[in-house]
Amino acid sequence: MSLTIDDTTTTGAPRSPWHGNADAQELNHWRHVARQAADELATDALERDRANQDPFQEVELLRRHNLINLLVPKEAGGAGAHWETAFHVIRILATTDGSIAQLVAYHYINQGSIVFYGEPAAQADWLRRSADGQWVWGDSVNPVDPTLELTPDGDGYRLNGFKRFSTGSSVGDVIIINALVRGGTNDGKILAFVLERGRAGLELQGDWDFLGQRLSASGSVRYNDVAVRPEDILGEVGDEPFSTLVTPGIQLAFGNFYLGVAQGALAKGRDILRGRTNSWFLSSAETYAQDPIFQRTVGELLARTAAVEALAGVLNRTFDDALAKGAAITAEERAELAILIAQLKVVSTEVGLDVAHRIFEVTGSSSTSNTVGLDLFWRNIRTHSLHDPVDYKKIEVGANYLLGEVQPISLYT
Template identity: 45%
Template sequence: MSSLTAQQAIEAARAVAATLAKDAVERDRANAKPHAEVQLLRDAALPAILLPREVGGSGLGWDTALRVVREISAADGSIGQLLGYHYMNQDLLVWLHNPDALALWGVRSAEHQWVWGDAVDVYAPATTLVGDGSGFRMSGRKSFATGFSVADVSVVAVAEPGTGSPLLVIVESTADGVAPGGDWDNLGQRLSASGSVTFTDVAISPEQVLGTLDPARATPQGSLIAPVSQAVHSEMYLGIAQGALRTAGEYTRTVSRPFLLSGVESATADPYVLATYGRLVAAVRAVEALADDVGTHVARVNAARDGLTWDARGELAVHTSALKVVAIETVLEVTSRIFEVTGARATSNAVGLDRFWRNARTHTLHDPVVYKQREVGEHFLTGTYPPFTVYS
């Protein structure tokens, strides 16, 4: 086990990101399972930074975890997604206020720097539990999961016996009857270890049952996964935009040629190139400022624990929705317009600038941003907070 300070965690993330950036293009093209990338995270002691000190973690806040996700995403959006989802899944041990689960699974997770995946899509065809002595058997299929094939443990949403409500259980990825589909073949986020997973008569003991995501039974603290997930997504988008700008900027400085009619001797002297970069840099810096503010807000709300109110939780949901709106707009603009300031040769597969847009375009479709716009607008006009769903 290794306990990190906030600054050490951010510096470790930057070091990992530097390593990931060296062969990001090649790894994206290869589309292999990211076992080596996950090991980099473990070696840097990043998986356990959110776990409380009493179970062996670093006890850091979500403001630090979000910054770490941003740093990793700047080099590789897929690995940023894996790590961000890991933090959310792991922190369910705290959010669902299950001290026994935290003591059992948290200690193991901190000791071995476990990485957590998930299959928590409550809208997918039901995965069910049936009684089996003192425990259960789980069967079914999830069409979408993240990290399952490279994670140590994963959180799975199942239909609660008797009620059908979404119940969360912890599953070790090597358990008998667990079969990742290996069918993730999408435009971007190619190394996020996503895709389907099938469960066939998987044994579930009582200590693997974590808690419920049923909105009718949720507490403000137990519902934090929804607004925090929006913050995680936004940090991924911000990191991708930062990485795209850095990569494009270096290309413009070293490779791009001035246009024939520009009348200047280098691309870095072209006033239109300078103005375009200025617009993109300004937009990214604005998102950075809002993201830092949201990170502080998430950490403060998370620290309230059982004292958190629904109104305070609602304020966070509106704040993270606002961040997501501008983060999506910015990352899509940046990752598209960088080609205008790098030139036609920058479309070469060897350069790999397209990976930033592909990653951003793929994940920004996670849930429609127009619903986040509506939530922010409705709160502005009427004071209404978004209701708790797995998306808000």
């Protein structure tokens, strides 16, 4: 990949630093790296989940495996990989630790906001500084909790307000924030800007204590008269098609995340089932794994998961194709991609939840023991799949198919 941020296409539109597609060598290499990281996370996933501590050690594990700068172009000091590769990494990590898969997914999107929102002339410098520092990017952008305001203060601003569900904020080196400007020449605009975690007046609440995704560092943040300097600002959050690819991007990350949870639940369920040396007393089979009843259930869940994987595989590559167009991508092309990804969101949510729930039907009552940890898969996907109502994704898909309607641009659609 080449760092071509300041170049322009033949239409005069700024070019994306991401172009082309991942080859087999790239995909195989990073899948292997992600598998190694996932295997390390698997050794104490249940214990870490119960401890419910901020995942600083897990972040260091990601750094050690060189996953933090995966999407940063080589010319800026990164690995120069593609988004298709990143989605594979997210999926593989989710097979053993959904919390860290979420943390990585949001990091990639938040770091990518340098390109989605940043002024072209400044993007290369942001990318290089992020790569040099191996910055982990958290966020504070929850759009249904719009209480952050910027008020002009000299050549900068003061930030005040409260924001829930700020994923990665308690362990991120930096936090990307969206806030509404009140007053001055930018009155009414929403600006995206970046603050270090220790900025004066930025208070981490440490209140993330939920059913699942317990190590996603998604607590609330309060901002008390925080200074925001001109150099902290990436740019305006608007409705230009390329910049709004941030939403299909995170939704596609969710689809891969849910798929990984389903695959992880199936793998753990298979190990449990094959480890049972007896069978149900009414069965003619010698073991549970040889019983057609349990084979049928596993076969159904596996087939449905494979279908989700096939759809995700197509869309992961399609997303790279869309990014390569840069600002030349049209609103119609962006909308078509968003609808396809919404379809994945629907099926990955429902299949993931079903697999994580029904795997208990084949593993038996002993698998509900707190020492087994099979419930971790269900708790994680049940918690995160409530991020935005999947029924509205179904409506989004159906309304488009029937009437050609497109939902208004937001951080959810």
